Amino acid sequence: MQGIELSIIYVTSFAILLMGYFTAISSKDLIRLLIALELMFGAVFMSLIPLFSAISNAAFGIAIITIFTSSGELLVLIAAIVTMDRERKNIYTSSVTIGGDKL
Amino acid sequence: MNIEIETLLLLAIAGVAVLSSLAVLLTRDNFYASMFMSATLVMVAGIYALFNLQPVFVLIVFIFVGALGIVTIALAATYRFAPERQISVLWALPVIITAFILGYSVHISNLASLEKIQFALQKFITPEYLLLILFLTALIILLMLSVLKMGIEKEEGRS
Numbered sequence: 001m002q003g004i005e006l007s008i009i010y011v012t013s014f015a016i017l018l019m020g021y022f023t024a025i026s027s028k029d030l031i032r033l034l035i036a037l038e039l040m041f042g043a044v045f046m047s048l049i050p051l052f053s054a055i056s057n058a059a060f061g062i063a064i065i066t067i068f069t070s071s072g073e074l075l076v077l078i079a080a081i082v083t084m085d086r087e088r089k090n091i092y093t094s095s096v097t098i099g100g101d102k103l
Numbered sequence: 104m105n106i107e108i109e110t111l112l113l114l115a116i117a118g119v120a121v122l123s124s125l126a127v128l129l130t131r132d133n134f135y136a137s138m139f140m141s142a143t144l145v146m147v148a149g150i151y152a153l154f155n156l157q158p159v160f161v162l163i164v165f166i167f168v169g170a171l172g173i174v175t176i177a178l179a180a181t182y183r184f185a186p187e188r189q190i191s192v193l194w195a196l197p198v199i200i201t202a203f204i205l206g207y208s209v210h211i212s213n214l215a216s217l218e219k220i221q222f223a224l225q226k227f228i229t230p231e232y233l234l235l236i237l238f239l240t241a242l243i244i245l246l247m248l249s250v251l252k253m254g255i256e257k258e259e260g261r262s
Contacts, residue, residue: 002110004106004110005110008110009113012117016143019125019127019128023128031179034175035136038172042124042167043147045151049150063159064236068239071166074171076246078174078175079250081178083253
């Protein structure tokens, strides 16, 4: 893998991660948050590519673990969105009142 | 400066990926945002295919785009607050003309016959990785069972 290809991959990965982050902080409903998280996981998958040139088999194992665990997390978030809709009758992030700390 | 064709292709795919992720941020409709998100993930998977890493391409496209992406699109379409069309119907005309020209040019050109596909996943299938996939599948089933149990308990508490 050439240096220019490596830089393209890392710059693209960082740009997608940044877009996902901006989408997450500007989201007003949980669907948007889910989309932002999937985008950020996409950026993480992309940053794994250079690892394949050094240790391909281990990198494939890491990719499998990342894909499965992130899928599990997102599936739980989807279930949480549906549960919240049944409880609160809306999916706005502003209606999530518990969780986190107040400074 | 001599840039190889693969680098140019990588640059093009990465550019489309960044632009579609920017579209996720800029579009106001969740449905279109989920479509652009799926396009970004397909482009990321395309970069894996470009480096001849087809097993990861298949995993990303099948699991992330095929399963999670479609569920996200379905959720975004269900919880769509203000259904409005952002694309004019008139765009269908150039799309149909382009598809016709493309189809006709493929039909009249003498394409070489396809060779037998050499599937590259075979060398990755070792007992260790099979065990890993088995454990991760069990993890996802356990996660889903716990969510299901939570839903049933809430139903029972309500009734």
